[in-house]
Amino acid sequence: MLGFLKFFILGFLGLSLLYGLLTIYVRSLTKERLENEWAEMGSIGARDDYVEQGLQDYKKSMRPKLLLGVYIFPMIIFCVVFYMTNYM
Amino acid sequence: MRYVKWTLIALIVLVVGGFIHYSLPQRDIVRVVGTNTERTTIPSNRAIFWSAGDPTRDVQYIQTVQANGKTMEYRNEDTGWGWPPYFKFDTSSLYTEATDAVSNKANPEWYSISHYGWRSELLSIFPNAIGIKPVAGPEDTSFPWVNTIILAFLGVLLLLIWRMWVQFRERTIDPLVEDAGDAWDAVDDRADALKDGARNKAQGIKNWFGSLRK
Incomplete structure (x- = not known):
């Protein structure tokens, strides 16, 4: 029981770290893409407004939610490994 | 200074590579010749090569012979929730399967035993068997x-x-x-x-x- 708790707490902490880092990373990539878009298109208003609007759109979109896969995929892998080891 | 750097790099590669090689699953095609349970005392400096538990305990072993005549012995222990993450809880079932798989030289039955870990006669350490399944013959390897x-x-x-x-x-x-x-x-x-x-x-x-x- 203690081993089970330790495994899940450590796993959750590790995955949360990865999730946090990925969130920051993808946001940074998005911001860079928006800045480049603004520079390429030219004369579409203020740079900061364009980038801010783009980041808001990104936040509302499906893509940041996909990062929750960081928790879901290891869970699936855990189930598969558990099944393969003990029931196959 | 360059030697120091390369020695350090080699050391890191060796440790990381060894860790990965120890933890990843491997398959051996073997003929099972016997299983037994033996009271084993595990020296504290080798405890990392065994599952967690009392230093003196009954450990199950599986004795096998490979097609080339070399022997290989496995321990059969739960990994539980610990490292490496195989979540093995079916030690008893595996013991039954392995005992059921025993065959003799005259009528060999070949089995693929998946396992992780290293066998070292010097250190008295054994790879941990994870699963066993029958295969057609000693050449029946898979990717x-x-x-x-x-x-x-x-x-x-x-x-x-x-x-x-x-x-x-x-x-x-x-x-x-x-x-x-x-x-x-x-x-x-x-x-x-x-x-x-x-x-x-x-x-x-x-x-x-x-x-x-x-």
Whole structure:
């Protein structure tokens, strides 16, 4: 029981770290893409407004939610490994 | 200095590679010749090569012979929730399966035993058997898909960490350094201006004294 708790707490902490880092990373990539878009298109208003609007759109979109896969995929892998080891 | 660097790199590769090689699953095609349970005392300095538990306990073993005549012995222990993450809880069932798989030289039955770990006669350590399944013959090897996927995944993870670091450096550290550089330049300029101003003032005072003397 203690081993089970330790495994899940450590796993959750590790995955949360990865999730946090990925969130920051993808946001940074998005911001860079928006800045480049603004520079390429030219004369579409203020740079900061364009980038801010783009980041808001990104936040509302499906893509940041996909990062929750960081928790879901290891869970699936855990189930598969558990099944393969003990029931196959 | 170069030797130190390469020794360090070699050491890291050896430790990481050894760790991965120890933990990843491997398959042996073997003929099972027996199983037994033996009271075993595990020296504390080798405890990492065994499952957690009392240092003196009953451990199940599986004795096998490979097609080339070499012997291989496995231990049969739960990994539970510990490392490596095989979540093995079916030790007793595996023991039954292995006992059921025993065959003799005259009528060999070949089995593929998946396991992780190392066998060392010197250290008295044994790989831990994970699963057993019958195969057609000693040549019935299969491609190690699981290992391929795990190694590819580790590679992707390393690449990701590296890309994250590059992104962080480009967009967070470098601008900070530039800002600091700019700020420093500004301070420098101001100091220069002050110095110039002071020099001008001094010159002015000197001139004024000079004009008095005339």
